[in-house]
Amino acid sequence: MKWFEERLYEDSAGGSYAQRFKIDRILCDEVTKFQQIMIFETPFFGRVLALDGIIQTTERDEFSYHEMLAHVPIMDHGNVKKVLIIGGGDGGVLKEVLKHKKIERVTLVEIDARVIELCKLHLPSVNSGAFESSRVDILIENGFDFVSTNRNLFDLIIVDSTDPSPSSKLLFSRKFFESCQACLAPKGIFVNQNGVPFLQSYQFKNTSDIIQHIFVYPRFYYVAVPTYVGGHMALGHFSDSNYSNEDIDKIIRRFQQTELDTCYYNPDIHQSAFAAPNFISNLAYK
Numbered sequence: 001m002k003w004f005e006e007r008l009y010e011d012s013a014g015g016s017y018a019q020r021f022k023i024d025r026i027l028c029d030e031v032t033k034f035q036q037i038m039i040f041e042t043p044f045f046g047r048v049l050a051l052d053g054i055i056q057t058t059e060r061d062e063f064s065y066h067e068m069l070a071h072v073p074i075m076d077h078g079n080v081k082k083v084l085i086i087g088g089g090d091g092g093v094l095k096e097v098l099k100h101k102k103i104e105r106v107t108l109v110e111i112d113a114r115v116i117e118l119c120k121l122h123l124p125s126v127n128s129g130a131f132e133s134s135r136v137d138i139l140i141e142n143g144f145d146f147v148s149t150n151r152n153l154f155d156l157i158i159v160d161s162t163d164p165s166p167s168s169k170l171l172f173s174r175k176f177f178e179s180c181q182a183c184l185a186p187k188g189i190f191v192n193q194n195g196v197p198f199l200q201s202y203q204f205k206n207t208s209d210i211i212q213h214i215f216v217y218p219r220f221y222y223v224a225v226p227t228y229v230g231g232h233m234a235l236g237h238f239s240d241s242n243y244s245n246e247d248i249d250k251i252i253r254r255f256q257q258t259e260l261d262t263c264y265y266n267p268d269i270h271q272s273a274f275a276a277p278n279f280i281s282n283l284a285y286k
Contacts, residue, residue, distance in 0.1 A: 002026075004048070021048060027122045036050075036051065036052050039123065044060065059126065067262050070096035070097045071262065081104045083103055085108045086146070086157070086160070087159060091128075099260055106136045107137045144171060144175075177210060181238075187239070191236055194220070194233075205284070215239060219237045219243075222234055222273055
């Protein structure tokens with residue numbers, strides 16, 4: 001019997017905590033110049049993607065993270081036409097973005113082409129053919145470099161990255177956040193993932209400490225993802241326009257008009273997702 005053990009929280013938990021997955025079959029296990037890519041089958045979570053030994057997504061629970069990363073900012077904005085996704089090589093957030101028929105163009109920037117190739121092959125249920133859409137442009141390049149030189153404007157920028165690592169740590173830097181702000185159209189929104197604050201308070205606090213000096217209206221919202229253990233994951237919602245007072249009736253109307261087929265997201269979840277327990281709120285903007 002083979003088991004996969006994720007030790008993401010080894011440092012924060014003093015080496016005393018890990019999670020394990022029983023492996024039925026390994027579908028791929030290769031090392032690129034950027035990272036180790038592993039996709040394997042499990043009895044309960046279905047197929048699982050791990051990068052450098054860290055769980056990225058599973059067939060069973062991918063909907064919660066991908067739906068919230070995509071639909072919350074799109075519903076808040078109300079008129080998203082152009083989207084930039086940095087990372088997201090599994091195609092899950094791309095699939096959710098494309099559910100909005102009014103969106104005209106999506107640019108996906110992924111540093112590692114093999115992630116896309118292997119996820120198309122082994123995780124088709126996660127991306128549902130999204131990479132083949134005529135509305136999508138796929139660029140294989142460094143996301144940090146892309147926003148530093150890009151001159152196009154986007155209504156929404158989604159950063160679906162790994163946790164800070166040698167290949168992704170710049171995606172949590174002040175320079176990157178400032179470059180993303182410069183790439184936003186008027187009323188644009190920038191969202192990203194900031195780990196699970198209970199076990200990754202350093203990652204959450206790093207973002208909040210930086211972002212409050214860049215965007216006029218920085219906020220966080222939260223999503224429960226079973227395989228991102230330790231409690232709710234924090235997603236950043238940053239803009240120079242104020243979306244904090246969006247009327248729930250407006251969100252309901254947009255949701256009904258879009259006719260979204262979702263497993264996690266709905267207007268009530270949208271509204272409540274911005275509420276945080278005190279131990280998380282006390283980390284932000286201090």
